[in-house]
Amino acid sequence: MPLSKERVLDAAVKLADREGLESCAMRRLADELGVGAMSLYYHVSSKDELITGMVDIVFSEIELPSTDGDWKTAMRQCAISKRNVLNRHRWAIGLLESQATPGPASFRVHNAEIGYLREAFSVEMTIQACSVLDAYIYGFALQEKMAPFENAEGAAALAEQQAREFEAQAEQQQLAALADEFPYLAEVVAGHVAKVGYDFTEAFEYGLDLILEALETRRDTA
Amino acid sequence: MPLSKERVLDAAVKLADREGLESCAMRRLADELGVGAMSLYYHVSSKDELITGMVDIVFSEIELPSTDGDWKTAMRQCAISKRNVLNRHRWAIGLLESQATPGPASFRVHNAEIGYLREAFSVEMTIQACSVLDAYIYGFALQEKMAPFENAEGAAALAEQQAREFEAQAEQQQLAALADEFPYLAEVVAGHVAKVGYDFTEAFEYGLDLILEALETRRDTA
DNA sequence: ACCTTACTCGTACGCTGTACGATTTCGCAA
DNA sequence: TTGCGAAATCGTACAGCGTACGAGTAAGGT
Numbered sequence: 001m002p003l004s005k006e007r008v009l010d011a012a013v014k015l016a017d018r019e020g021l022e023s024c025a026m027r028r029l030a031d032e033l034g035v036g037a038m039s040l041y042y043h044v045s046s047k048d049e050l051i052t053g054m055v056d057i058v059f060s061e062i063e064l065p066s067t068d069g070d071w072k073t074a075m076r077q078c079a080i081s082k083r084n085v086l087n088r089h090r091w092a093i094g095l096l097e098s099q100a101t102p103g104p105a106s107f108r109v110h111n112a113e114i115g116y117l118r119e120a121f122s123v124e125m126t127i128q129a130c131s132v133l134d135a136y137i138y139g140f141a142l143q144e145k146m147a148p149f150e151n152a153e154g155a156a157a158l159a160e161q162q163a164r165e166f167e168a169q170a171e172q173q174q175l176a177a178l179a180d181e182f183p184y185l186a187e188v189v190a191g192h193v194a195k196v197g198y199d200f201t202e203a204f205e206y207g208l209d210l211i212l213e214a215l216e217t218r219r220d221t222a
Numbered sequence: 223m224p225l226s227k228e229r230v231l232d233a234a235v236k237l238a239d240r241e242g243l244e245s246c247a248m249r250r251l252a253d254e255l256g257v258g259a260m261s262l263y264y265h266v267s268s269k270d271e272l273i274t275g276m277v278d279i280v281f282s283e284i285e286l287p288s289t290d291g292d293w294k295t296a297m298r299q300c301a302i303s304k305r306n307v308l309n310r311h312r313w314a315i316g317l318l319e320s321q322a323t324p325g326p327a328s329f330r331v332h333n334a335e336i337g338y339l340r341e342a343f344s345v346e347m348t349i350q351a352c353s354v355l356d357a358y359i360y361g362f363a364l365q366e367k368m369a370p371f372e373n374a375e376g377a378a379a380l381a382e383q384q385a386r387e388f389e390a391q392a393e394q395q396q397l398a399a400l401a402d403e404f405p406y407l408a409e410v411v412a413g414h415v416a417k418v419g420y421d422f423t424e425a426f427e428y429g430l431d432l433i434l435e436a437l438e439t440r441r442d443t444a
Numbered sequence: 445a446c447c448t449t450a451c452t453c454g455t456a457c458g459c460t461g462t463a464c465g466a467t468t469t470c471g472c473a474a
Numbered sequence: 475t476t477g478c479g480a481a482a483t484c485g486t487a488c489a490g491c492g493t494a495c496g497a498g499t500a501a502g503g504t
Binding site for chain 2: 094099100107108111112115118124126127128132134135136137138140146178181184185187191203206207213218
């Protein structure tokens with residue numbers, strides 16, 4: 001099977017998924033493909049182009065619902081799919097919006113989103129809605145990426161474990177001082193997250209619906 | 223004036239502001255301070271610690287309003303200050319929330335935000351509100367960072383310029399085909415942004431108020 | 445048989461972070 | 475003043491990075 005741009009990009013995405021973006025070096029990627037390092041440069045002009053291509057693959061995985069339903073459910077599905085894709089490819093989170101030259105898959109997604117919204121909103125309002133929703137989705141994915149746990153149980157477990165260490169350790173004074181200095185934060189972390197945990201999916205959809213409903217209200221009262 | 227951790231971090235932040243994070247290499251930073259490269263490692267144990275320190279400086283610049291006023295104006299001011307700080311230090315945008323170990327300034331900010339919200343909301347709702355607002359702010363900053371223009375006039379100028387090239391160039395067919403393929407996107411870009419431009423500050427505050435009002439409504443109807 | 449084109453890859457260069465050990469500088473006790 | 479331990483500085487070296495350059499190979503058309 002010959003090398004090709006597609007094969008290179010696919011391998012790069014898989015490698016980044018598996019071992020992180022920093023492991024996705026040219027020599028390493030070439031090894032993965034059983035090929036010399038410089039061979040990659042025939043199909044990809046630079047590492048920047050490689051990453052641009054990888055990002056566009058990520059965009060292409062976003063599912064765009066048909067234009068049948070109303071704008072709200074369409075945007076909702078779109079947002080949820082976006083978050084899922086971003087969670088499959090966490091390395092892409094800081095890059096999606098920071099690409100100098102967006103690829104075709106990026107155009108496709110934005111065009112579809114604007115299409116859904118234009119059905120119900122003015123051009124000005126469509127731009128605003130797109131901006132707010134996109135910002136929320138990327139920002140949420142960013143938070144999710146850095147969180148040291150995966151789900152509600154994990155969050156509760158981690159918080160509880162830290163509470164245990166809190167009592168057991170000799171650093172107790174320091175941590176107690178910390179809780180003293182930041183009482184509100186301590187209340188939330190120790191008093192709530194440790195008990196019921198934190199469910200990212202639930203939190204995401206709560207905020208998403210909050211924004212969607214607010215947009216609807218703005219439209220009706222405009 | 224002797225070297226110190228503070229002096230190193232300050233110089234690093236200034237260098238990153240001026241020439242970008244990628245220019246902030248250890249040797250370069252040492253030159254900036256008129257010092258050998260390895261001298262930095264006496265005050266900072268690794269580049270990671272350097273960056274963690276830089277991020278905490280950024281957090282420390284966020285202005286936290288007094289707890290006198292109501293939660294809404296407090297959170298509004300806080301959000302606006304956050305965006306301003308993030309725009310002064312664009313290199314920090316992808317890093318703020320991706321730090322494994324948040325510094326004290328980060329705790330301080332989150333504690334204050336939670337404090338404002340707890341005055342009006344339940345613990346659960348406070349967590350949600352914090353999550354939504356933070357996600358929006360970081361996401362918006364991310365969009366702003368990658369945009370190839372700075373303000374409304376710039377946006378209009380750029381869009382218009384591209385429209386000119388659109389007609390002038392031999393690539394016309396390609397671009398026309400692009401506009402054909404993505405009609406909604408084309409309408410927004412060519413038909414609106416090119417005319418009235420795009421004002422980031424205005425857009426940011428529109429979305430911010432949208433979310434703040436939605437939170438207020440949720441609280442009152444709960 | 446020969447040339448062209450498409451493709452692969454070895455070597456080398458300048459950059460990065462940083463481990464290690466030598467060196468310099470400084471404050472304080474004798 | 476001298477001497478000594480600690481604090482601070484820095485030169486060298488190494489492994490890794492992206493990639494410029496040019497040599498090498500394989501396949502297809504004449």
